[in-house]
Amino acid sequence: MINTLRILTMLAWRNLWRNHRRTLIMLGAVVIGVWAMIFMTALTMGMVNDMIEDSISALPGHVQVHHPDYLDDPNITNLLPLPEEAIADRFRSAGFLAWATRIKVPAVLSSERESRGVTLLGIDPQREEAMSFVDYSAVEGRFLEGPDDAGIVIGRKLAETLETELGKRVVLMSQDPDNDIADRGFRVVGLFSADVQAYEEQYVFAGKKTVQDLLRVGDRVTSIVVLGDDYRDVEPVFAKVSALVDDGVTVSRWMEIDTYLGTMLRVMDGFVLVWVIVIFLALSFGLVNTLVMAVFERVREIGLMLALGMKPSGILGQIVIESMMLLVTGLTIGNLLAWATIKPLESGIDISVVAEGMAMMGAASVLYPQLRFEDVILANTVVLILGFFASLSPAWRASRFQPIEAITRVN
Amino acid sequence: MTAVRCVDLCKTYRQGDQDIKALDHLSMEVEEGGFVCLSSPSGGGKTTLLNAIGGLDKPDSGEVYIAGERIDNLSKGNLAELRLHRIGFVFQAFNLIPVLSARENVEFVMQVQGVPASERREKSLEILEEVGLEGLEDRLPSEMSGGQQQRVAVARAIVSNPALVLADEPTANLDSKTADGLIDLFKHLNEHHGTTFIIATHDQRVMAYAKRLVRMLDGRIVEEIDQNAA
Numbered sequence: 001m002i003n004t005l006r007i008l009t010m011l012a013w014r015n016l017w018r019n020h021r022r023t024l025i026m027l028g029a030v031v032i033g034v035w036a037m038i039f040m041t042a043l044t045m046g047m048v049n050d051m052i053e054d055s056i057s058a059l060p061g062h063v064q065v066h067h068p069d070y071l072d073d074p075n076i077t078n079l080l081p082l083p084e085e086a087i088a089d090r091f092r093s094a095g096f097l098a099w100a101t102r103i104k105v106p107a108v109l110s111s112e113r114e115s116r117g118v119t120l121l122g123i124d125p126q127r128e129e130a131m132s133f134v135d136y137s138a139v140e141g142r143f144l145e146g147p148d149d150a151g152i153v154i155g156r157k158l159a160e161t162l163e164t165e166l167g168k169r170v171v172l173m174s175q176d177p178d179n180d181i182a183d184r185g186f187r188v189v190g191l192f193s194a195d196v197q198a199y200e201e202q203y204v205f206a207g208k209k210t211v212q213d214l215l216r217v218g219d220r221v222t223s224i225v226v227l228g229d230d231y232r233d234v235e236p237v238f239a240k241v242s243a244l245v246d247d248g249v250t251v252s253r254w255m256e257i258d259t260y261l262g263t264m265l266r267v268m269d270g271f272v273l274v275w276v277i278v279i280f281l282a283l284s285f286g287l288v289n290t291l292v293m294a295v296f297e298r299v300r301e302i303g304l305m306l307a308l309g310m311k312p313s314g315i316l317g318q319i320v321i322e323s324m325m326l327l328v329t330g331l332t333i334g335n336l337l338a339w340a341t342i343k344p345l346e347s348g349i350d351i352s353v354v355a356e357g358m359a360m361m362g363a364a365s366v367l368y369p370q371l372r373f374e375d376v377i378l379a380n381t382v383v384l385i386l387g388f389f390a391s392l393s394p395a396w397r398a399s400r401f402q403p404i405e406a407i408t409r410v411n
Numbered sequence: 412m413t414a415v416r417c418v419d420l421c422k423t424y425r426q427g428d429q430d431i432k433a434l435d436h437l438s439m440e441v442e443e444g445g446f447v448c449l450s451s452p453s454g455g456g457k458t459t460l461l462n463a464i465g466g467l468d469k470p471d472s473g474e475v476y477i478a479g480e481r482i483d484n485l486s487k488g489n490l491a492e493l494r495l496h497r498i499g500f501v502f503q504a505f506n507l508i509p510v511l512s513a514r515e516n517v518e519f520v521m522q523v524q525g526v527p528a529s530e531r532r533e534k535s536l537e538i539l540e541e542v543g544l545e546g547l548e549d550r551l552p553s554e555m556s557g558g559q560q561q562r563v564a565v566a567r568a569i570v571s572n573p574a575l576v577l578a579d580e581p582t583a584n585l586d587s588k589t590a591d592g593l594i595d596l597f598k599h600l601n602e603h604h605g606t607t608f609i610i611a612t613h614d615q616r617v618m619a620y621a622k623r624l625v626r627m628l629d630g631r632i633v634e635e636i637d638q639n640a641a
Contacts, residue, residue, distance in 0.1 A: 007522045014510035304506045307467055308520055308567075309495025311488050404467040407506065 004314060012322035015294065023326065026290045030330025030383075031337060033283045037276045037379040038338035042369040044275075048268045049370050052231060054196050055261050056254050057133035058203070061099070061225035062234045063241045064257055068250045070222060071257065076105050077177050079220040081248055087224055090244045096237065098227040100127035103211045105222065107174040109154070109204055111164035118158065118204045120174060122211025122221075123147070131227045133199060134192045141166045141190035149207035151189030155200025159191050166191055172206070176216045184214050195365075232265075272375060276382045283383075284390040291323055291394040302398050303406020312399035319398050323391030324384070331380050342371045413479065414575055414607040415441040415464055420473035422459050422630070433459035434470060435630035441623075443478075443574070444605045446597070448618045451627035457611035458503070458579055460627070464609065465498055465577045466490040478574065495523060499568035501578035506564060507552040513539060513563045514548040517570050524571060538566040543592055557584045565593055569600055576600075578610040582617060594620055 016023050056062065067078035080087070084101055091099050103122035108115055125144040129136060134153075136143040143153055152170065154162075164170055166188055173183040186206065194200050212218065224245075228237035234253045242251045255262025295302070302315055348366040422434040433456045441447050449457040462468035463475055466482050475483040482493060494500070499520075507516045517535040526534075539548055542562040552560050561584055568576055576597075582590040594617055600606040610617055618624055626634040 001525070003522045003525045007519065010515075011508070011510060018510060300506070301508050304502075304508065305519075306491065307465075307494065307500055307502075308523070309491050309493075310523055311491045313488075314523070402468075404462050407467075407502065407504075 008318045012318050027330050029286050031334045033279050034331050034334025035337045037279050041272050041375045042342045042371045046368045046370040060131040062228040062231055062254050063226045063237045064252050065224040065245050066250050076215050084219045096226050098130040101221040101224050103222050107172055110171045111162035113163045119202050121205050122208040124208050133194055139190040139192045143190050144207055147207045148209040152186035153190035153205040156191045157200035182215050276379050280386050288390050295394050295398045299406045299409050303403045306403040316395045316399040319395035320391050327387040342369050345369050412443045413440050414443040416476040418474040420470045422470045432630045446601045446608045446622040448621035449611045449625050455627045456630035457627055461577045461611055497574050499573035499576040501565050501568045501581045503579040509552050512549045516563050517566045521571050538570045542566045558589045575607045582614045
């Protein structure tokens, strides 16, 4: 068996290089195909990763805890039943990467000229720094200094819309739990920028304690937000958070809070597979053609091998091994080429010329290709498995030759 | 003991509108250690008979036995096993594997048989020396003359000491000196190893050595001469 495999492998390798020009052309096609699979997947996954991380940083966190009705109706009446101190007691020593409590309610922000509906975030800035989409150090003016900060931080775009600026006063209006109007004047202490322009228009930040006082909710909050290590693997964090809270609240994964985002991730994962398969299908025509030609040119010697006592399965094996050798060589070079082209680009590709379009999709203007081990494995596995099946047809035909007809055939 | 037995073999080929009877109710027996030459005009059926005996072609009707075992109804896999272990072939055209060197071509059958590498190497070098190809072991078929290629094919056929060697015009493309050497080798194997030879040939030198001459015409045996008796 090993002897047969050895001779089959030797024959396959030597036959591969018999028509080296044809083999090199096919090898080139496999290399470019594999490179395209991995490179485009890295760009796609980089963009998706960027969009999802940006979106998660706006939620923020991978797992959140709310009142059971809050996600359907995010208003101040749907507060968590636990006081802040009780939450802190449970979460403090749980070992999360980051966690915070916050108030997130709809509000209206008015300058002396314009009014806009916004999402008010009452936060403890120190606790949220690790998971926020705002780079505190890049804020024009300053970011909030604590939960009892009396200032407000708004996005640059919103400031433009409201025709206000740093240092000016604005009025924030929302409702308290008794459905009475709660409003108060704030001085704009900071203007933040975000990769996604929509965030600059939607979110305004104020100190959590200040917002609790404004909305007359005491030490209650609307949400607990918890950050895990990997947005693709939220189950460990979800289980841990679920164990820490009572039955009367809802624990949600990020993809349940932002279902569009969760669906997009699944669609993009599926898209990668489709992309890889489509490229392979294009490749497979060349592969099958190469093998058919190789078999056609060797009818007599295949007949000879059968006549000398090689079993049809040996002939089939030889053609399949030949195909696998071509693919493995192409995959190796293609993988290295993809790695060599993606690595230098990992610091980011400037796509600011299409920034507006990207912003509409919720993506930033710098694209960071992401070379993921599992995507490389996926591309390699698809090529090898489908390549195996594509080579079966010519290999099967070769193995069915009648020895004497094959030997006497005149090419 | 009978090495080969053919019973009432028939084989018809269609050529255009015509049916050509390659084998016409042919029966024949060859004893173990026999040296039989088949001769016929072109198209007389000798190659078809060799192919039927070697399990390369199935007769339309009739039975073929090798060492008492019926082979005309065996599966492709079992026929391959039979050819691999019990029959050596020398074909009319040189039929070497172009990507293998002379030594690798000779080793091919042994390698498929599972013979260890050291034994294969030893045997192949020995047999190549015996057929006068010492020093040409690493040459590819394309780097050898027709005669040299035929000697490699013969070496491959006999290297694993098969009980039966089927040869189709083995000396057709050889010069007289090489052909004589080849005939001597066949004689040696036949006399000292008891290898049975069935050779389709027009070569008088081969026929002169044969223990038995079988003349065929239109797929039938028309004359048998036992040269030992003569």
